[in-house]
Structure formats: C-alpha cells, structure tokens
Amino acid sequence: MTDGTPTPKIERTRRLALVGAGAVGSEVARLLAEAGFEDVLVVDPDRLERRNLRTSLLYLEAERKQPMCGLAKADIVRDFAREVHGLRWRSFTCEIADVGLGDLRDRELIVSCTDSAVARIETAMAARTLGLPMVDGAVRSHGVPEARATWFAASSSAACYLCGFSVARRAELLGYALSESLGCVAPPEADAMSGTSLATAVVARLLVQMLGAAEPGPDRSFAQVLDVRTEPAVRELLQLSRSAACPWHPLPAAEQMMTIDRGETLRDALKRVCGNNPDGVLELGWPVCLRARCRACGAECEPRLRTARLRRRGVCTACGSTGTLDPLACLGTIRAEDREACRTAEDLGLPANQMYFVRKQLRLRIESDARIRSREASDEAYV
Ligand SMILES: [Zn+2]
Numbered sequence: 471m472t473d474g475t476p477t478p479k480i481e482r483t484r485r486l487a488l489v490g491a492g493a494v495g496s497e498v499a500r501l502l503a504e505a506g507f508e509d510v511l512v513v514d515p516d517r518l519e520r521r522n523l524r525t526s527l528l529y530l531e532a533e534r535k536q537p538m539c540g541l542a543k544a545d546i547v548r549d550f551a552r553e554v555h556g557l558r559w560r561s562f563t564c565e566i567a568d569v570g571l572g573d574l575r576d577r578e579l580i581v582s583c584t585d586s587a588v589a590r591i592e593t594a595m596a597a598r599t600l601g602l603p604m605v606d607g608a609v610r611s612h613g614v615p616e617a618r619a620t621w622f623a624a625s626s627s628a629a630c631y632l633c634g635f636s637v638a639r640r641a642e643l644l645g646y647a648l649s650e651s652l653g654c655v656a657p658p659e660a661d662a663m664s665g666t667s668l669a670t671a672v673v674a675r676l677l678v679q680m681l682g683a684a685e686p687g688p689d690r691s692f693a694q695v696l697d698v699r700t701e702p703a704v705r706e707l708l709q710l711s712r713s714a715a716c717p718w719h720p721l722p723a724a725e726q727m728m729t730i731d732r733g734e735t736l737r738d739a740l741k742r743v744c745g746n747n748p749d750g751v752l753e754l755g756w757p758v759c760l761r762a763r764c765r766a767c768g769a770e771c772e773p774r775l776r777t778a779r780l781r782r783r784g785v786c787t788a789c790g791s792t793g794t795l796d797p798l799a800c801l802g803t804i805r806a807e808d809r810e811a812c813r814t815a816e817d818l819g820l821p822a823n824q825m826y827f828v829r830k831q832l833r834l835r836i837e838s839d840a841r842i843r844s845r846e847a848s849d850e851a852y853v
C-alpha cells in the first residue's frame with residue numbers, strides 16, 4: 471500500500487513509548503519492528519483474546535508459532551520485536567497512568583494508539599508533563615471510514631490533545647480521569663475509533679511515517695486525515711491551534727517535580743522538599759480511591775487504586791463484579807498534616823518511579839480556582 475509520498479528517512483534510534491497494543495498499536499509495533507526501531511517501551515493493560523487475532527497480523531503471526539491467548543499483549547509485542555527482529559524492546563502491562571513518569575522520562579516521543587478518549591487524556595497528560603511530542607492514531611469504521619494521524623507538538627504554545635474538545639466535553643473527560651468528586655460515570659465515547667483492517671493498516675503506516683520523519687517544529691500540531699475508501703487520493707491536512715480555555719498550558723514541567731524514595735512516607739518526602747513550611751502540597755497526579763462501594767452488592771472496600779482505573783476495572787472483593795465500584799473517598803493532594811501522609815507511595819497503590827509536583831499555598835489557590843471552574847462546567851454537562 472502506498473499513499474504517493476516518499477517514505478522519509480527513518481530515525482531508528484528514537485526512543486519511543488507505544489501506548490496501546492490493540493489493532494492499531496500492534497500494527498504500528500509490527501511496522502516499527504520491521505523498520506528496525508531499536509528502543510520501544512510498549513504499554514498495554516490487556517491480555518490477548520482470540521477475537522484480537524482477526525484484527526492483528528502481529529498477534530496472528532505470534533499465535534501461529536505458539537499459543538498466545540491469555541498472555542499480556544505488551545509482552546507478546548515486546549517478544550515479537552526481540553525474537554523476530556533482535557530488538558531490545560521493553561513492556562509494561564498496565565494502563566499508561568499507572569506507569570511512573572520516571573519510567574517514561576527518557577522517551578523522546580509518545581505514540582498513542584489507545585481505544586478510548588480517557589486513555590488518550592492520560593497518555594497526553596504524560597506527554598505534556600514530560601515535555602514530549604505525542605503522535606496519535608485513530609480509525610473510524612462507521613460513516614465514512616477514516617484514518618487519522620495527529621502530531622501534537624511538545625511546546626506549551628502548541629495545540630494539545632485536550633485543546634480539540636469543547637469546554638463541556640473537556641470538563642466531562644477530565645472530571646472522569648481527574649476529579650476527586652463522587653458519582654462520575656464513564657463518559658460516552660463520542661467517536662468510537664475502532665475500525666476495519668484496511669483503516670488500521672492505513673493509519674499505522676501514516677503513524678510510522680510521522681515517526682520516521684524529521685520533527686515538524688516544536689510548536690506545530692497537525693492532523694492528517696484520510697478517507698480510507700479513496701486512499702491514496704484524498705488527504706486532508708489540518709493545522710491545529712491551541713484553545714485559549716485549555717487548562718494544560720502549561721502543566722508543571724518534569725524539572726519541577728520530585729520523586730519519593732521507596733519506603734519513605736509522603737510526610738517525610740514533603741518535609742525533604744518544603745522543610746517545615748506547612749503550605750507545601752503534594753499532587754498525586756491522578757487521584758487514588760481510598761474507599762468505595764459496590765453498586766451490585768452494596769459492600770464497601772478500601773481499594774487504594776487510581777480512581778479512573780477503579781471505575782473501569784475495579785473488582786469487588788465481596789461479589790467479584792468488575793466495574794461496579796463507586797468511589798466514596800478519593801485523595802488527589804496531600805499536606806504534611808493529613809492523616810494519609812503517614813503512608814508510603816506503595817501503601818496508596820501509586821506507581822513505583824512516579825514523579826510528583828509539590829506546590830506552595832499561593833500557587834494552590836490559583837489552581838483550585840481553576841478546578842472549581844472545571845467542576846462547575848462538569849456539573850453542567852451532567853444536568
Ligand atoms: Zn491544550
């Protein structure tokens with residue numbers, strides 16, 4: 471398959487994080503491995519199911535050699551690159567928000583091939599915080615089949631993934647991923663981007679071309695859109711502009727963030743950075759759920775899981791249902807005097823190698839104003 475443009479010189483040494491190893495992600499991985507990209511970190515929480523074999527050449531090829539169903543997708547992709555192409559790829563079997571930012575810090579680019587807007591928000595947040603460009607691939611099979619590859623530049627003055635949404639939808643998505651408030655339901659996927667194998671192949675190729683090309687400049691975000699039926703003739707190039715109301719310009723930079731030592735309590739970590747200043751506040755990044763109730767059986771539990779993950783994948787210890795836990799108490803920020811500050815990051819289920827932003831009172835006030843506004847908008851969206 472060709473789209474008429476010459477294949478650019480491939481930068482095989484680029485250190486990539488590939489987030490999502492579904493139909494699009496596994497095809498991107500197959501092409502990256504074939505092109506000899508040496509250093510890719512693959513992140514996906516799921517295990518391979520038989521139905522995935524229909525939409526992925528990589529999984530089909532791997533399954534032909536030995537049974538793969540039930541194994542972690544990220545590990546299968548990693549081993550494929552190692553065994554077939556002799557590349558030293560690595561893998562994490564978890565959602566992107568559960569990978570410590572410290573483990574992503576040495577990446578040069580994040581490739582997003584996830585299948586939901588919330589997972590893209592989490593991927594984009596990591597890219598934004600670490601000052602990395604993000605390349606995103608999506609396909610649409612209903613209506614006019616479409617393949618879309620987007621380059622989000624790293625600069626704070628460029629459009630980010632969040633910029634492309636309406637204020638209401640942005641608040642809804644952020645509310646779900648970030649909010650400590652209760653009663654958030656999973657936001658509907660406005661545009662289910664799961665698609666045909668043709669669209670998958672087209673978008674994977676587009677993405678790999680983008681990855682192999684020279685950087686388009688630090689503050690230029692753009693999308694390439696292909697009508698899959700007429701490919702290669704129709705290609706739309708959209709320049710994306712920053713939304714003035716988007717709250718991610720800027721986010722705290724990685725240089726301003728701290729790590730917590732293994733076994734160190736959050737209180738000790740705060741003291742190490744802020745001394746005895748009582749105004750220091752540690753931001754957890756993604757809120758953690760401390761207490762939840764099961765909608766199916768009414769039992770309460772103390773899951774200590776990231777709240778968004780709990781809503782999607784939390785398992786009730788009483789009745790075994792998945793995705794039925796509603797958060798009752800969540801934690802997003804910690805001060806030295808808080809009760810939970812005596813815990814370690816591990817106690818709270820936070821990722822190893824995570825990086826945290828510590829802010830002082832003044833900054834906090836500005837931030838909390840923004841949060842209150844965002845919650846008001848979010849409430850509107852639910853009325
Ligand atoms: Zn933005």
Ligand SMILES: [Zn+2]
Pocket residue numbers: 764765766767768769786787788789790791794
């Ligand atoms: Zn239950």
